[in-house]
Amino acid sequence: MKAFLFSVLVLFSCQSLATDSSAKPRFLVVPKTVTNPFFDDVEKGCLQAAAELDVECVYLGPEEADARYQDQIISQQIEQGLDGISVSVINSRVLTHRSMQLAKQSQIPVVTFDSDFSEKSLAADPKLRHSYIGTDNFQFGFQLGRLTQALKPQGGSFCIITGHKGAANLVERINGVYAGLGFNNNSGKSDLWEELSRCPIYSDDDAQRSLNNLDRMLRLHQYESKLLDVIITVGAWPQTLEFKYSDVVSPHIDSLASKRLLLIFGDTLEVQKRLLAQGLAHGNVGQSPYDMGYQSIYTLYSIHQGKAVEELIHTKLERCVFGQTPLCQ
Known part of the structure; x- marks a missing residue:
């Protein structure tokens, strides 16, 4: 089922690319899974920022949280042409073994959101990603x-x-x-x-x-x-x-x-x-998943335009308690 969903998503993306002659900057946003409602808000932020900047947000992810499928999605989308990648990392070792190497060879900038690369991976390659966007x-x-x-x-x-x-x-x-x-x-x-x-x-x-x-x-x-x-x-x-x-x-x-x-x-x-x-x-x-998607596109666009970006872009937290008025603060 996962492989079928992934194939359909990739096919849809490829068809869209083939019919789009506008040559807009094309940014890939990869959640841990497309079935978790948390990441629905990431997609909304991604699409809103893309509309404001007149760029393309390609939002693709595995049906279940599986780093191998993330790796396949990124690798296949690199072959289709990308101007930037934002990914919520499930397993650093899996991504750094293949898709991140392809991104580096193609000089495609990478940022992370929600979940960053491990400290070990960043220590081994400090230029693995430009920014982490999300919660502290x-x-x-x-x-x-x-x-x-x-x-x-x-x-x-x-x-x-x-x-x-x-x-x-x-x-x-x-x-x-x-x-x-x-x-x-x-x-x-x-x-x-x-x-x-x-x-x-x-x-x-x-x-x-x-x-x-x-x-x-x-x-x-x-x-x-x-x-x-x-x-x-x-x-x-x-x-x-x-x-x-x-x-x-x-x-x-x-x-x-x-x-x-x-x-x-x-x-x-x-x-x-x-x-x-x-x-x-x-x-x-x-957390603020909408801001993670929104800031992912704006950050990748800034990199695409040759501008400097912050290494850590932290989004806000809120606290909700039963019986509290208002419920969330």
Whole structure:
């Protein structure tokens, strides 16, 4: 199914290119997956900026978060002709092995959004990309940790649910959570908090798998509440399945209402705000995906015009808390 979707997307893009004689600058934006609502806003920002600048935004990504398919998309689009690439990196090693080498050989500038190349990859090749556009992911995680601390100041036991193990942005978020909960860098311990031994739990950016993992942790709390006090999910994954999420979480509403168990989430998509308003979570820290897509095109256009760009372009965060007026600030 993934290969078929990718083929259709590439065919559509090639047909569009063949009929377009305007020779507009052509910029490729590659999300981790086209099925995550988070990246829908990235596409909207990409298209808006392209319309303002009279350039082309080619928005293509895999159906599921798979670095190999990202690599294929980028490599094939380079063959069609590109003036710039913006990518949300799933796995640095996969991309740097092939598609980024092709981009360098073709002198096509690269920026990243949402998820940057790993520190190891950037150390090996400091000119791998011009800019990172998106959240300060350590600060994002730190705010998740501080929100957790504010809602349960006595501390307790927690579990982190995350996506891909190799995604640099998620590694930074998790480290930020630890810092926000007061973990000591040297000892790896906190005076108030203890991480469940089986955590973090990796869901590979798969919404259903993430929801299954959340369900397991909820059942653990139900079985023995002293074992788990907080579940921190560093992305939107399980909440994007709005009705399934509601079905899984609603039976535990008493534990949520009493704050015996806290549910804290990354991102503030509209579906997440609806669930939060219903009391099916306690708080969210959100990003600005629209700005990531918008700034990707403007940054690539500046590079195309020979202008200097900032290496780090951080987008804003917002914090949403159940019962707070307004809900998000």
